[in-house]
Each structure stands twice: as C-alpha cells, then as structure tokens.
Amino acid sequence: MRYPDRLRFGFVFFILLGGLWSLPGQALEPVSSSPPPLNEKELLPYKLKGHGSLAGQAFLSSPSGKGVTQAGVPVHLIPITSYTRSWFDRHIRTSSCGSQSDRASGESAPPSRPPAECVHDSLVPLLAEKRLTPYIRTTRANPTGHFWFTKIPAGRYYIVSLIEGGAGSHQEERAAGIAWLLVDLEAGAKETNLVVTDCKSNLC
Known part of the structure; x- marks a missing residue:
C-alpha cells in the first residue's frame, strides 16, 4: 500500500x-x-421544630380576577432539596396541567385530561414517598383560603396547594389547579400575608 x-x-x-x-x-x-436520588442528609435540618411561622392565602385566579378558594383544601409545606426541586420543575413550574378558568378564557389549549386529575397526579408521587413524610408539613385552609404553619425551622420551602373546586356558585369560581409559592424563611421569622396562587395574577 x-x-x-x-x-x-x-x-x-x-x-x-x-x-x-x-x-x-x-x-x-x-x-x-x-431525577436526582433522594439525599436524606439535605432534609435533616427540616425535621427539627423551629420558631418560625408562615401564614397566607391559597387561591386560584379566575378570568374576572376573583380569587377561587376551597374550604379545607390541604396546603403542603415542602422543603427545597435537589430531589424536591427536580419534582417541582417537572410537575409544577412547567406543568402542562391547565385549569378550567384557562379553558374558559381561551389562554391555552384544553389539556388531554381533566385538570383536577392532572394536578392530583403530579402531587401523589411526592406525597407517597415515605422517606419524605417526616419533613413535609400539611395544614388545611379555611373557607377563605387562609392557612397557618407554626414551629417551622429556617430553610427554603415550596408551599403547594391543590385546589380541585372552589366554593363559589359560578362556574369560574370552581376552577381546578395548583397554587404555589417559594419561601425563604430565616430562623425565628414570622412571614404573614403570603400569596399562594397559580401565577396568572402576576402575584408570584
């Protein structure tokens, strides 16, 4: 060659x-x-009782601007770790779940499944993770959507609430969706008037 x-x-x-x-x-x-593996070392600071508190209102925003609330709806306080951040980014922040108010206003195409079913399925896997159970706190909102958490340790949290049916008599007041908020809580801080919503109102 x-x-x-x-x-x-x-x-x-x-x-x-x-x-x-x-x-x-x-x-x-x-x-x-x-998704990254669940590292329980990241969660240890959230297991202890703290001296902070959180209070606010969870609601969805209707096309008319009214707040859609649901009496007794669970409000979850979820510590932010690499594992929960991955879950949040995949299922909440960029979720394809629409809401009934979305469909009424024509802002987005109708989802392939009922909104209540879609948002419910996004929460079930996280809440079913037994290793997370000691670190996730849950309370229930009153008829106006207000909630309270006490004895919270310092840290960064997601506040997430699945609203599957409002308390109003009109169709637009019975929307379904996920209301959420990111909170950075300092030691002993008392955060009040937190707005936990679906962000269509530009409040989050």
Whole structure:
C-alpha cells in the first residue's frame, strides 16, 4: 500500500473509532436528565421544630380576577432539596396541567385530561414517598383560603396547594389547579400575608 493510501486509511479508521467512542456518551445522556436520588442528609435540618411561622392565602385566579378558594383544601409545606426541586420543575413550574378558568378564557389549549386529575397526579408521587413524610408539613385552609404553619425551622420551602373546586356558585369560581409559592424563611421569622396562587395574577 502506498503512503498516501495508508494515510487515508488511518484517517478513516480514527474517524470511525471516534464515532464508536461517542456512542456510549449519547446513550448515557438521558440518564443525566433523570431525577436526582433522594439525599436524606439535605432534609435533616427540616425535621427539627423551629420558631418560625408562615401564614397566607391559597387561591386560584379566575378570568374576572376573583380569587377561587376551597374550604379545607390541604396546603403542603415542602422543603427545597435537589430531589424536591427536580419534582417541582417537572410537575409544577412547567406543568402542562391547565385549569378550567384557562379553558374558559381561551389562554391555552384544553389539556388531554381533566385538570383536577392532572394536578392530583403530579402531587401523589411526592406525597407517597415515605422517606419524605417526616419533613413535609400539611395544614388545611379555611373557607377563605387562609392557612397557618407554626414551629417551622429556617430553610427554603415550596408551599403547594391543590385546589380541585372552589366554593363559589359560578362556574369560574370552581376552577381546578395548583397554587404555589417559594419561601425563604430565616430562623425565628414570622412571614404573614403570603400569596399562594397559580401565577396568572402576576402575584408570584
């Protein structure tokens, strides 16, 4: 084989070899985007009783601007860790779940499933994780959507509430969706008048 032929052969060989080496990296790419494992060491500061408190109102916003509340609806206080942040980003922040008020106003296309079912399914996996149970606090809102948490340790939290049917008599007052808020609580701080909503009102 002449020298130029050998050179071309070697060049082609290394290109093919490089292509083979790139395959494992391509195959592993989906793994890197998978949810991180639950690291309970991140949760330890949230297990203890603290001296902080949180109070606010959970509601959805209707097209007319009225607040949609639900008496007795659970309000969850979820510590922010790498695990819960991944869950929040996938199921809440960028959720495809619409609301009945969305459909009424024409702001988005109708979801493929009923909104109440969609938002319910996004919360079930997290609340069913037994390792998270000691760290997630839950209270219930009163008829006007107001809630309170006491003896909270310092840290960063998601406040999440699934509202599946408002208390009003009109159709727009019976929307379904997830109201949420991010809170950074300092030691002993007392946060009041927190607005926990679905962000269509530009309040979060």
